[in-house]
Amino acid sequence: MITKKFYFLICSSLCALLFTNCRSGLVTMTNACYNAIKEGNAYNASGNYSAAADKFNIVLQKCDAYDAKEKGYAGLATAYNGMQQYSEALNTANAGLKISNTSVDNLFQKAAAELGLNMQAEAKADFAKIIDMTTKNRNVKDRATIYAKIAELDLKQNMYSDAANNVEAAIRTDNTNPDFYILKGDVYAAQSMYTDAISAYNQAITYSGNSARVWQAKVEAETKMMQKKYGTGSNTSDLAAKISAADRQTLCSDIAQAKNYGVNMQSIDLLQLAICK
Secondary structure: OOOHHHHHHHHHHHHHHHHHHHHHHHHOOOHHHHHHHHHHHHHHHHOOHHHHHHHHHHHHHHOOOHHHHHHHHHHHHHHHHHOOOHHHHHHHHHHHHHHOOOOHHHHHHHHHHHHHOOOHHHHHHHHHHHHHHHHOOOOHHHHHHHHHHHHHHHHHOOOHHHHHHHHHHHHHHOOOOHHHHHHHHHHHHHOOOHHHHHHHHHHHHHHHOOOHHHHHHHHHHHHHHHHHHHOOOOOHHHHHHHOOHHHHHHHHHHHHHHHHOOOOOHHHHHHHHHHOO
């Protein structure tokens, strides 16, 4: 005869087993979902936020795994923030945090949306959480990336001192990532500190293996530095008439290097035609 206690234990064990099996079946995303998320992230990275939003909406409709949902909400929130649809971004990030309240990506997008909505106190509180969470993160590269993301957001808000501090924290945590030095250069360039910006871009070149992105940033900073030095503004003809032979050689050499490494921009082409005759 089965006692009530024994029956309860059997039922409890079966329920626990079923729950575990059901949950485990939804923990890891399929390859199709993984590829869709990767494609959506690429859209966000390139600034094609509308396409990213469409892709992540499909992910959230078709992918049931917990990690796919978490990343889907984070990607969609990123797209909404990119389109400056901050209320939608905030709601989406909060939905992602319901899936996992330790999702740094969703918390970061929540903070970004809060800044967009001028919810300064809430944003600072969330950034404090992010820093606390990433400090405990044993993955050094992930932690460094979060500092860099915060620095990017600081830069967009013209908070240059905070941006500089956070990008330096990123570099201290992972000093081999060329993107961090590009960001450091961008922070300097935004403050018209072009000599320091070029120095940072040169560091990026050391680690990046001469990417088109860093060469473009270096030439743009160098051009602005020359325009400021000679007081020509954006008038290319004036700069061509006033620039010294030594500065001309430096700028033209870097433009040639930039084009060799894949930079293809009309403004740089026109500059080369005017300056480097």
